[in-house]
Amino acid sequence: DAxxxxxxxxxxTETGTPVTLRCxxxxxxxxxxWYRQDPGHGLRLIHYSYGVKDTDKGEVxxxxxxxxxxxxxxxxxxxxxxxxxxxxYFCATGQGALDTEAFFGQGTRLTVV
Amino acid sequence: xxxxxxxxQFLSIQEGENLTVYCNSSSVFSSLQxxxxxxxxxxxxxxxxxxxxxxxxxxxxxxxxxxxRKDSSLHITxxxxxxxxxxxxxxxxxxxxxxxxxxxxxxxxxx
Numbered sequence: 212d213a214x215x216x217x218x219x220x221x222x223x224t225e226t227g228t229p230v231t232l233r234c235x236x237x238x239x240x241x242x243x244x245w246y247r248q249d250p251g252h253g254l255r256l257i258h259y260s261y262g263v264k265d266t267d268k269g270e271v272x273x274x275x276x277x278x279x280x281x282x283x284x285x286x287x288x289x290x291x292x293x294x295x296x297x298x299x300y301f302c303a304t305g306q307g308a309l310d311t312e313a314f315f316g317q318g319t320r321l322t323v324v
Numbered sequence: 325x326x327x328x329x330x331x332x333q334f335l336s337i338q339e340g341e342n343l344t345v346y347c348n349s350s351s352v353f354s355s356l357q358x359x360x361x362x363x364x365x366x367x368x369x370x371x372x373x374x375x376x377x378x379x380x381x382x383x384x385x386x387x388x389x390x391x392x393r394k395d396s397s398l399h400i401t402x403x404x405x406x407x408x409x410x411x412x413x414x415x416x417x418x419x420x421x422x423x424x425x426x427x428x429x430x431x432x433x434x435x
């Protein structure tokens with residue numbers, strides 16, 4: 212199994228506060244992804260990275276920013292959390308894009324009150 | 325509206341029954357994957373199909389990629405309680421670096 216660690220695993224925060232979620236990998240995979248999972252929507256891509264300092268937007272990027280200063284770390288920041296951002300967030304990594312396997316972390320459950 | 329729609333959204337069947345889950349889109353994909361997710365865990369890859377019309381078998385699971393590469397199906401024969409989980413399809417478009425996930429099918433197999 213790819214070593215992917217998400218932190219924190221659970222977080223409750225107040226509306227309007229900034230929140231940063233961290234994804235750390237030990238597999239030296241080039242690609243890293245942040246998804247959110249909501250009932251009835253499967254997984255929706257927020258942002259992804261194809262290398263250090265190389266990032267791009269996904270389907271639902273509004274209200275989120277990312278940074279990747281090292282191969283192993285990919286940070287997701289909610290600049291000002293809203294209740295609509297209450298969700299389970301998954302980080303994934305892959306050696307290549309597209310048809311190679313994506314390895315997922317265990318998820319972070321974020322509740323915005 | 326999501327790029328990949330799965331049906332049914334929920335499925336509850338008795339052990340031993342057969343079932344089919346569908347993953348449909350109006351867009352063409354260069355490849356399509358199926359993942360299975362258990363509660364509290366991230367999805368785990370089951371299979372990748374890349375050629376239109378391709379059929380792959382994984383024990384009691386049969387995966388098919390549509391001829392036009394716009395849809396896929398997952399068929400489970402003689403379902404077992406251990407098959408319970410959320411099944412997700414995911415597709416890669418011919419251009420770009422994004423994987424689009426389907427809406428998911430939650431399967432419960434009752435002993």
